[in-house]
Amino acid sequence: MSGTRRLREAVKIYLENQGSANTVEIFDHLNNRFRWGATMNQVGNILAKDIRFDKIGHTRGEFRGSVYTVCVWAISNDNKTLISQ
Numbered sequence: 286m287s288g289t290r291r292l293r294e295a296v297k298i299y300l301e302n303q304g305s306a307n308t309v310e311i312f313d314h315l316n317n318r319f320r321w322g323a324t325m326n327q328v329g330n331i332l333a334k335d336i337r338f339d340k341i342g343h344t345r346g347e348f349r350g351s352v353y354t355v356c357v358w359a360i361s362n363d364n365k366t367l368i369s370q
Contacts, residue, residue, distance in 0.1 A: 292323055293331055296338070297360070305341060305359040308332065309348045332358050 292315055299314050300306060306314075308328060316322035323331075332338050339361045345354045 289323075289327060289331055291319070292327065293335055293337075295319070296328075296331060296335075300338065300358065300360050305357055307344055307355045307357045309353075309355055311358065332356070336363075337361055 295315060295318055296311055299311065303310075308325075311332070312323065312325055312328045315328060332340075337360060338358050340356050341359045342357045343354050344357055345352065347353075348355065
């Protein structure tokens with residue numbers, strides 16, 4: 286997990302500010318934010334395996350010139366209560 290610590294923190298801050306975002310938006314944010322960027326596999330693993338993030342749904346739309354179904358993510362409800370205390 287330590288290899289992606291900065292990416293995980295950046296995703297957490299981004300989702301706290303945005304409320305929710307889909308995988309492509311998070312991927313674009315990370316690649317604009319950091320010089321080295323991230324691969325889509327890294328982003329997917331960060332979101333799926335970190336308990337701070339919850340998948341709240343799916344959206345189907347045009348991303349990168351093709352139509353895809355992508356997951357929509359938000360900060361976990363458990364973590365929202367910990368942050369507010």
